[in-house]
Amino acid sequence: MEETIREAIEDVGFQATLIEDVINERSSQVALETEEAEVYYDPKILNYSHLLEAMEDIGFQTMLISAGEDVGKIDLKVDGLGAGNSMQIIENSLQTLPGVQAIEIDPELDKISISFKPSMTGPRKFIKAIESAGSENFKALVYPQGKEKETHREDEIKKYRSTFLWSLVFTIPVFLISMVFMYIPVINSQLDTKVVNRLNVGEEPMQPTSIQFISVLRAAGSPDFEGNGEGKTSDAIAKLMDLEPETAILLTLDDHGNILNEEEIDSRLIQKNDVIKILPGAKVASDGLVIWGTSHVNESMITGEARPVTKGVDDPVIGGTINENGVLRVKATRVGSDSALSQIVRLIESAQLAKAPVQKFADSISKYFVPLVIILSFSTWLVWYLAGVFHGYPESWIPHSMDSFQLALQFGISAMVIACPCALGLATPTAVMVGTGVGASQGVLIKGGQALESAHKVNCIIFDKTGTLTIGKPVVVKTTLLKSMVLQDFYELIAATEMNSEHPLAKAIVEYAKKIREDEEDPVWPAARAFESITGYGVKATIKKQGDNNWKQELNIGPEYCNSS
Template identity: 45%
Template sequence: MDLTEKKVTITYDPDLTGPRSLIKRIQESGRGSDSYGASLYVPPRRRESEQQEEVRSYRNQFFLSCFFSVPVFLFSMLLPMLHPYGNWLDYKIYNQFTIGMLLGWILCTPVQFFIGWRFYSGAYHALRRKSANMDVLVALGTNAAYFYSVYVMIKGLSSDKFDGRDSFETSAMLISFILLGKYLEVVAKGRTSDALAKLTDLAPDTACLVTLDSDGNVIAEEEISTGLIQRNDIFKIVPGSKVPVDGTVINGQSHVNESMITGEARPIAKRPGDKATHVGSETALSQIVQLVEAAQLARAPVQKLADQISKFFVPIVVLAALITWLAWLVPGEVGLYPKKWIPKAMDVFEFALQFGIAVLVIACPCALGLATPTAVMVATGKGASLGVLIKGGDALEKSHKVRLLFWFIELCS
């Protein structure tokens, strides 16, 4: 019992009683001003509320990231090409330290360490498990770009001949693009949840409960909420109306549209004796929703493959960055390429470091890690809205064979 929120939790045997009987007894227990009111509490779907909060969180973070990263992009990539409008960015504050560097550092720092904190957290937990995921790669790539840019900024402050270029826009825009991908992913999940909600909405909100006498004649009819239907209740279904729960036909006959469950386009005749006695979460409709939700949480074989690849992908990327750095460092030290390729006041080590960092940055976004879960979520949700149940990622991957099967059947006929 929760007196603060005025809630009571009751455990009962559904074969003997139900919520309607309990509510009726509570209401009858009081007299006059001491009478009690009671109603059935239907908690909101936890997944939907969490989904909305996740969508709101990623949306706010993406827009906040754009607030800082878009100006950095404009200052670094667009305005310098629009002479004379971007000339003020090259104004030297001290030595080779310019206004453009200062603005890039000021705007990029919140994106890197505050908005992008979730990637640090994800990378930390992954490394604690002795594994590597996309968060590790994002943290490596963006930090490499950011701290190299800080190094360029410090070198510009200390030298009047340094001709290096910062990459603050790369770090900020990478985080913004990845947050955009995450936002699109959770939005796709939200649309899938909407499709599942449409399935739930197929059940009517009310049902016509009837009371029979000893001879089987109807003596009373009452419209009640579907959630208050109990086992062994008798209710009336008029032609054209929806069936609220699974049950047994005891009198009369008609046709029922079962295309949502069986795929049969024609209405199916129902007569006394046809039955499926379940209520609440045990009904066929509720089980369909539960199966689709479970299928969405199941990982597809290609997603498992992506998880396995990511364990080796990150070390390979780091190794490739080191090899690239050495591939430019060693030839530069022995003079295999012209010294004029190296910017002013920059040595061979710094010049080679640029290429190694470029490898980390380019490998940062992992398309497979974003695309696979989104594809499973969208496909199962779309199937649910069309009345097609996809039991998991494995079945989804094999669905491309269905067209060949239909073609073979048509050929044989």
């Protein structure tokens, strides 16, 4: 039955996969480039703490990123964490709070990682519990975001740069000896008599061998060969996270909705059901619902919608969007990892974990091909070495700077370097990681390597105009005058009126009017009185032109008066 349905779907051009097959295939995924692993498990049998223990038992330091359920996570910095028995005091204090799932303490970094249920508790309660624990004067604050990972990445890049420079120092003499000096008769003869004959090691083996083995030993402790590529991806994700404001204004309200207290807090300390005040021009601090006020919110950075959206009571807002005008009070509904912005980031990170089909193919053949290549390379060396020992080929085949062992070693190394598929295994995940990261920085979300690999088959692209082919803000593109009037005079009256409005379309009209009067750096508009904004209809005012003592006829701008876009 399942196969029949699958074939029917694929016959009309769609790829179909059973959910069970997906779960079995993606039971675990590991991305060495981002140092992350994604594991699917049955919560009835084990929980994520068991997985953390299993990883640490085999020698890896592991930290929970997301539990894939209603679990939040916060990192706190506590001064003096490692002094005395403070760790035990703090841990006991936190464990008494309802909703706390797991506590990890790193005394070297003065860091506490807490996993919790956002519906039951939140980070402000943790800070209060820590600072009031025992007789100690603990001071807790949110741990600097991304600092630890950024420092680790910079250290990795510095290490590989140093290795490259040292390798370059040894490589240049090898290049000169093997590719330049050997063609200069005087120098070549001196190398043969004074260097080669005395050391009896040939021109090349000593330095290349040192370069090869030292580089391998330095890299053995870390499988990450793509530090700079990882950096580009991290930067792209960081740009997305920068959409979130650093601070938020927390309101304390009474039962009648009156403000009792305003407090500026770190936006990462926002808890579910908090009431946040959003000022004009500020970023919305959290996903939530408007409980007071009206405004226009620019959501283009999240939805791509070019025109700001009108928001009123009970309307949803998205964290990271910009409040254009008006003051809003927002009740937080989704915080931390549940927010829309965090889900977008998680989508990008999951895309980097997903293996492209060609990478899966490379991994499958590597299980058998790599051991086979090593065996064939060793066999190549052995056959040529034994042939040299037993004079199986003319001695004239051996270069004057080598012996039979070195000639055989060259053939064996050549077979390994040429035949080994390591380049495919390394290049594919790097290309996926960098491609998804660069795309994210340009506002394009790519769902993994499979989408990238399939892109060459695309022969038709369908665009959703809104936010895709527009620039994210309204602009005037055409003006039609219904009366005989000079365009500059018309926009002089229009701008004089619209500059009193906070509507996004009004701002676009004023900007266009400035372009018409481009000969003036900062144009001065005529005075306006009796200005009135009528919601849903437009604005009206009485305009007095410069140098004229008389007030002109009332000017109305709205759908029924003006056909300007």
